[in-house]
Structures are given as C-alpha cells and as structure tokens.
Amino acid sequence: MAFKIKEVSAFYGGKQAVKNVSLAIQARSVTAIIGPSGCGKSTFIRCLNRMNDLVPQFRLEGEILYNGTNIYSRDLDITEVRRRIGMVFQKPNPFPKSIYENAAYGLRIQGISKKGTLDKVVEESLKKAALWEEVRDRLHASALALSGGQQQRLCIARAIATQPEVILFDEPCSALDPIATAKVEDLITALKKEYTVIIVTHNMQQAARVSDVTGFFMMGELIEFDITQKIFTAPSNKLTEDYITGRFG
Amino acid sequence: MKERFIEGALFLSALFSIFVTLGIIAVLFFETFGFFKEVSIIDFLTDTQWTPLFAEKHFGILPLFTGTFLTTLIAISVALPVGLISAIYLSEYASERIRTVVKPLLEVLAAVPTVVYGYFALLFVTPLLQKVIPDLAGFNALSPGIVMGVMIIPIVSSLSEDAMHAVPMGLREGAYALGATRLQVATRVVVPAAFSGIAASFILGISRAVGETMILAIAAGQQPRLTLNPLVPLETVTAYIVQVSLGDTPTGTIEYKTIFAVGISLFVVTFVLNMISYWLRQKFREVYE
Ligand SMILES: Nc1ncnc2c1ncn2[C@@H]1O[C@H](COP(=O)(O)OP(=O)(O)OP(=O)(O)O)[C@@H](O)[C@H]1O
Numbered sequence: 001m002a003f004k005i006k007e008v009s010a011f012y013g014g015k016q017a018v019k020n021v022s023l024a025i026q027a028r029s030v031t032a033i034i035g036p037s038g039c040g041k042s043t044f045i046r047c048l049n050r051m052n053d054l055v056p057q058f059r060l061e062g063e064i065l066y067n068g069t070n071i072y073s074r075d076l077d078i079t080e081v082r083r084r085i086g087m088v089f090q091k092p093n094p095f096p097k098s099i100y101e102n103a104a105y106g107l108r109i110q111g112i113s114k115k116g117t118l119d120k121v122v123e124e125s126l127k128k129a130a131l132w133e134e135v136r137d138r139l140h141a142s143a144l145a146l147s148g149g150q151q152q153r154l155c156i157a158r159a160i161a162t163q164p165e166v167i168l169f170d171e172p173c174s175a176l177d178p179i180a181t182a183k184v185e186d187l188i189t190a191l192k193k194e195y196t197v198i199i200v201t202h203n204m205q206q207a208a209r210v211s212d213v214t215g216f217f218m219m220g221e222l223i224e225f226d227i228t229q230k231i232f233t234a235p236s237n238k239l240t241e242d243y244i245t246g247r248f249g
Numbered sequence: 250m251k252e253r254f255i256e257g258a259l260f261l262s263a264l265f266s267i268f269v270t271l272g273i274i275a276v277l278f279f280e281t282f283g284f285f286k287e288v289s290i291i292d293f294l295t296d297t298q299w300t301p302l303f304a305e306k307h308f309g310i311l312p313l314f315t316g317t318f319l320t321t322l323i324a325i326s327v328a329l330p331v332g333l334i335s336a337i338y339l340s341e342y343a344s345e346r347i348r349t350v351v352k353p354l355l356e357v358l359a360a361v362p363t364v365v366y367g368y369f370a371l372l373f374v375t376p377l378l379q380k381v382i383p384d385l386a387g388f389n390a391l392s393p394g395i396v397m398g399v400m401i402i403p404i405v406s407s408l409s410e411d412a413m414h415a416v417p418m419g420l421r422e423g424a425y426a427l428g429a430t431r432l433q434v435a436t437r438v439v440v441p442a443a444f445s446g447i448a449a450s451f452i453l454g455i456s457r458a459v460g461e462t463m464i465l466a467i468a469a470g471q472q473p474r475l476t477l478n479p480l481v482p483l484e485t486v487t488a489y490i491v492q493v494s495l496g497d498t499p500t501g502t503i504e505y506k507t508i509f510a511v512g513i514s515l516f517v518v519t520f521v522l523n524m525i526s527y528w529l530r531q532k533f534r535e536v537y538e
C-alpha cells in the first residue's frame with residue numbers, strides 16, 4: 001500500500017470540505033477521483049502532499065500514512081514529503097523561465113547545479129513526458145511560448161525530474177483540447193509502470209479510460225471506492241449509478 | 250449632445266495640461282539658452298567648482314551632481330534593501346491581518362512632510378551619528394541621506410509588494426509542489442516573476458531621491474564641493490536651486506540664469522529615470538495580462 005488514509009476530515013475555518021474518508025491506494029496503480037463540482041476532490045488530493053497547508057485557515061483530522069509514516073506528523077520535513085509526492089495542477093503553471101530551467105527547477109532548489117547532471121535529468125524527464133521531440137532544439141526558449149498542452153506536459157516533466165514516487169493530478173486536462181488531452185492520458189497510462197498516480201477528473205470517460213480504481217465523492221463524503229470497471233458497469237451505490245449515468249452533476 | 254460636450258471638456262483639460270508642460274519646458278530652454286551664451290557648455294560640464302554667487306565665478310555643475318549622486322546613493326542603500334525585504338515579508342510571510350495593519354503604517358512614512366524629515370536629520374540623526382563618528386560635520390551627506398532613505402522605503406515596498414501580489418498563486422504552488430521552501434519560493438519564483446515591477450519601484454525610489462530638496466537643503470549644508478566623502482557638508486542640485494530661488498538674486502543676471510541651466514540638467518536626469526520606469530512597467534503588464 002502506498003497510501004493508507006484513515007478517517008480523514010478537512011476543514012477550511014468552520015467549513016468541512018472532506019468528511020471522514022478512509023481508503024487505501026496501491027503503489028503503481030492509477031486511482032481516479034470523480035464527483036460533482038465542489039464535492040471536495042481537490043481538497044482531498046491536496047491533503048496528500050500537504051498542499052492545503054498553504055491555506056491559512058486549513059485544518060485536518062485523521063491520519064494519512066504514506067509507506068507507513070504519517071505525513072502530518074510534526075517532525076516530518078514537509079519539503080521532503082512534497083518532493084516524493086509530486087503534483088500537476090489544473091491550469092498549466094510553468095515558471096516564466098526557459099523550458100530547460102523549468103525542467104531543472106526541482107533539482108536546482110535541492111542545490112544541484114552540475115551541468116552534466118541537470119542536462120541528463122532534463123532530457124530524461126522531457127522524454128518521459130513525451131515532450132522531448134517537440135522541444136529538443138529550443139530548450140532555452142521561454143516555456144510561456146509553448147501551447148497549453150505542451151505547457152502541461154512540461155509541468156509533468158518538471159514533476160518527474162525530482163524523481164517522485166507518487167504524482168497527483170488535479171484535473172490536468174480541463175484546460176486542454178481533445179488532442180492534447182489524449183496525449184496526456186497516454187502519458188498517465190505509461191507513468192503507471194513507475195509511479196503511483198492519483199487523478200481528479202470531471203470527465204468520466206477519462207476516469208474509465210485511464211484508471212484502475214475509482215473513488216466517487218459527494219458533498220465531502222467518499223460514497224464508493226472500487227475497481228474502475230465495477231464502478232462504471234455495476235456500481236453498488238444508487239448515488240454512484242445516478243452520477244455516472246449523468247442523472248445529476 | 251451631452252456626450253460630445255463632456256468629451257470636449259475632457260479634451261480641453263488634457264490640452265491644457267500639455268500646454269502647461271510645454272510652456273514650462275519652453276521657459277526652461279529659453280533661459281538656459283541665455284545662460285549658455287555667457288558660459289561655455291564645456292566649462293559647465295567639466296569645471297570642478299561651482300561658485301556663481303562669489304566674486305570669482307565658476308560654473309562647473311559637477312560638484313552639485315556628485316552631491317546629488319552621493320546623497321542618492323546613501324538613500325537607496327537604505328531604501329532598496331529594506332523596502333524589498335519588507336515587500337517580501339508582507340507579500341509572502343505576513344498573515345492577512347498583519348498586512349492590513351503594517352501596509353498603511355509604512356505608507357504613513359511617505360506622508361510625513363519633508364521639512365519635518367529635514368529637521369529630524371539635522372537635529373536628531375546627525376547628533377546621534379556624531380556619537381559614533383566624531384568626525385561627522387554638523388552638515389553632511391550621511392544623515393540626510395539615511396533619513397531620505399527611510400522616507401523612500403514605502404515607495405519601494407508598496408510598489409514591489411503590488412508587483413509580487415500580482416504573481417499568480419499557481420506559480421507559487423508549482424514551486425511548493427516541487428519541495429521548495431518558503432524562502433526559495435519568495436526569492437526564486439516570486440521575485441524573478443515580479444522583477445520588472447520591482448525594478449520600476451527601485452527606479453521610482455531613485456528618482457524620488459534625486460529630486461528630493463528640502464531634507465538636503467536643511468541638513469546637508471550649502472557648500473558645493475566635489476567630494477564623495479559623506480561626512481562633510483555639500484550641496485545637491487536641488488538644494489542649490491532653492492538656495493538661489495529664496496535669495497535676493499535679481500532677475501536676468503547670470504546667477505539667476507544658473508537656476509534654469511541646473512534645473513534643466515536635473516529634469517533630463519529624472520526624465521530618463523521615469524522613462525525607464527515606465528518602460529519596465531509596460532513590460533511587466535505584457536507578462537501577466
Ligand atoms: N481555500 C478555501 N477556503 C475556503 N473554502 C474552500 C477553499 N477551497 C475550497 N473550499 C470549499 O471546499 C469545498 C470543496 O472544494 P474543492 O475545491 O475541494 O471541490 P472540488 O470537488 O475540487 O470542486 P471542482 O470540481 O469544482 O474543482 C467547496 O465547498 C469549496 O467552496
């Protein structure tokens with residue numbers, strides 16, 4: 001088990017966004033999180049790399065064990081947690097630097113500046129993110145000149161470069177066109193061999209296409225969590241069935 | 250009909266301010282032209298003494314400009330680092346509550362009348378500094394320079410903070426998600442991304458220091474002197490202009506005309522600084538809008 005999540009509740013000030021969620025996530029699998037807007041998907045996934053710590057009023061109850069250690073325990077280095085559990089966001093957010101510097105960023109902040117090492121890691125991660133062929137001859141051009149889909153793959157490369165074990169995706173394709181979306185989906189499927197992937201998506205076909213396991217959230221609660229194929233063909237909860245057949249949402 | 254009237258009125262007031270500006274420039278040029286009929290431009294730019302009010306007249310602008318340069322340098326070595334660090338603190342570290350209290354407090358610094366700063370420098374800061382530096386003269390560049398720097402802090406911090414605030418949250422999250430610390434996010438993501446806004450605030454601060462008059466006229470002395478020693482009295486470009494304007498120099502004399510020649514030199518410097526700042530801010534807009 002990569003993650004063991006035990007009775008987690010998350011609050012913004014007095015408002016509860018995630019209610020008593022427990023589940024376990026296998027290493028080297030793709031887990032999809034689906035559910036209607038505002039049901040707490042982003043809040044949940046952002047608990048897994050402590051991204052919510054940036055929100056001033058945020059509070060978490062319960063335990064999130066990663067490889068057996070509670071990532072919320074006081075004496076844990078939060079930067080180390082985030083380095084091992086990478087994240088790709090809804091809106092591509094490359095830094096206003098060159099393509100190369102974006103991919104090298106995670107290493108640079110760890111104090112690694114040897115050109116040979118950086119060159120190697122930049123090339124490898126861009127290859128894994130299926131972007132290398134498109135940018136190899138303009139590595140030092142601005143990342144902001146890339147298309148939205150390329151920017152998102154650059155953000156994936158940037159996350160891969162620090163050699164994380166887990167990559168969290170929060171609606172990575174919602175700002176992309178269908179062709180770019182297909183590329184990112186292929187990429188996610190390929191990443192499964194080496195990484196544990198957790199992806200939030202609004203798009204149910206996407207969840208069905210890329211994931212092994214799916215969790216359905218509603219109003220902060222985890223309604224159903226099961227093998228993807230079972231969720232989409234024979235859900236055991238009426239609410240899940242209503243949602244995936246498009247009766248609300 | 251009403252629309253046309255309003256548009257016309259707005260146009261006229263815009264035209265009016267353009268004419269006023271052109272008028273000022275025209276007067277400056279006209280009087281400066283008169284000055285350079287009597288003094289060669291080479292002497293003006295290379296002579297190392299400035300003594301138009303004495304019997305033996307010298308018209309070298311250099312001592313005034315080194316005075317301005319030195320006091321500006323002292324002021325910005327206070328204002329730029331302190332202003333930038335406060336901006337980083339306010340934008341990246343302070344809670345919303347602290348920010349809403351501290352920011353207006355800082356801005357009060359810019360609202361204190363400069364004459365008050367001038368006497369503060371002369372009567373409080375100079376004696377205080379003399380305890381540490383016994384060689385410090387009663388009038389000097391150091392004390393007004395430091396006080397002027399304090400006055401400029403809010404210009405730098407407020408504009409830099411605005412620029413940092415405009416950096417999208419997504420960029421910070423991107424860096425945090427890679428394991429960056431708060432300091433790394435501030436110095437390696439936010440500051441570079443807000444760079445042109447920060448640079449514009451620096452230049453605005455510099456041009457404020459170059460143009461500042463009162464503090465220096467009061468606390469730096471009125472002795473044009475070609476020196477980079479911050480401990481002795483000197484005179485800046487602006488302090489000279491008030492000195493002559495407030496004295497009883499008769500209109501039309503060469504002493505009188507020096508004001509315009511000196512004024513236009515100062516105008517050229519601050520104009521260039523403002524253009525650079527404007528250009529930087531334009532560039533900044535392109536990135537985020
Ligand atoms: N920073 C915040 N401060 C206060 N409340 C928040 C904050 N972020 C989210 N919320 C609230 O928490 C609830 C869950 O939000 P969350 O963003 O997790 O939903 P979501 O499922 O990701 O929605 P979407 O599909 O629209 O992205 C919502 O009611 C939202 O208003």
Ligand SMILES: [Mg+2]
Binds near residue numbers: 041042043
């Ligand atoms: Mg969301």
